[in-house]
Amino acid sequence: MKASVIISTYNAEEWLEKVLIGFSIQIESDFEIIIADDGSGPNTKKLIDSMRTNFSIPIVHVWHEDKGFQKTQILNKAIIKSNSEYLIFTDGDCIPRNDFVAIHLQFMQKGFFLSGGYFKLPMSVSNLITKHDIISQSCFDKEWLIKQGLNKSVKNLKLTASPIRAKILNALTPTNASWNGHNSSGWKSDLIAINGFNQEMQYGGEDRELGERLINMGLKSKQIRYSAICIHLDHSRGYVNEQALAKNKAIRKSTRENKIIITDRGIDSSL
Template identity: 30%
Template sequence: MTAPTTSLLVSTYNWPAALALVLRSALAQRQRPTEVLVADDGSRDDTAALVASLVPRFADAGVPLVHVWHPDEGFRLSAIRNRALARATGDYVLMVDGDCVLHPGFVASHVAFARPGTFVQGSRVLVDQARSARALAAGDTRFGAFDRGLRNRHYALSLPLLSRLVPPNADPLRGTRGCNMAYWRADAVRVNGFNEQFVGWGREDSEFTARMLAAGLARRLLKFGGIVFHLWHDERARAALDGNHQLYEAIVRTGASRAAEGLDRYLPAGRAD
């Protein structure tokens, strides 16, 4: 199979120091993405300035860097992801959060693992507060499996041969996290992207996964590859979680595969892929 073109979609909100590390780690990939899209959920001007400052470096590497922004009207992650997906041109989307620093083999291992008719849930290595602070202060994107300050460090081991031996979860919705996920863009279009009925933190990733499954796609787990290092931060406000969970359960019960309010509002008329 010919290697797909890749769109690295990085979501962010008002943490340019962390975003800088993530973008620098994207440039340090052994196999660079075809393009990088920053899905910005209404950050201040310092995030836009950071992205603008890095555009020439990405251009020199032959990788377009695109800043996709909308005004800050609360947590609207689904909407900004859809806006970025509408701008994406790659066959395969690698989706991470703007506080997840990429292992140098992140893109290559995801591409090697990609298969038609499937989407992928990756893992994250949790970096503690002290180690995160040191990385941010030094602008350091290099993390090793045996560094101090890492939790679940076994996820930091890059062992491609073992990746293919990891069985799927008995519950295909277990452990869903949008901070490290990969899918074919055409499949995301088919399910109409992310559901913009979800406003506020919580369950938007699980609902997207449930609709991908309802569309007949298989979910695969990528372990020992596709590695990201998740920087420490305070937990987000969870006031919307109960309501979002109820919405999630209601949609799952219907077996719907397509979001009622989703990606199609941003696609040019007549464009289906």
């Protein structure tokens, strides 16, 4: 397969279903889906099992027991389970446009990882999106979204940029091309080389820390935030923990200052 798409999730079946519908209609079909499930209850497994019957794309469900926010651990387990040399990472609350996988494959390059973004929707609009809206791609149409209640903004350019304009905007954006868990990709061999995600980290910068170690190893990052498009469905964030945020900030500082490449608490801890 050309790619493995790794989707993180936790007890969000309604949003995950919409995301999987988005991946079922990709113009590129030579990929697998690895669902990195951070301890969801049985309803998530039921959804995945039911979706498999209508999917031509393989779906692998990687699960571990719920022990709080342990996204880095389940992502490392998903990396181990993947069957492709190229890995695309996103979240179970981000619906991909139908060229999402194709764009990542178009821009992939040895010596680089890709950095995408998302288009954030308010809860009111998130709730209105149906299966039909995803299949028809209406939910990626700026005018349709405004009719549903989206505010007019210059940020809407992300949805309307042509390939040529997207290339220009990717080059001009002041946003750092960091590793973003909702929309990034890289070579499995590179992620293995740095021992994957740092499992000491919980929510807050854990994705970017991985990217910082890839850069310390000599990789460069390529900006595709205006090319690889996904829309982010709103949700609460009850997992935010100030103590964990402070710990993660200190880890990232150490990673940058000491040019750390390989984490001591990574993939090998999940074997």
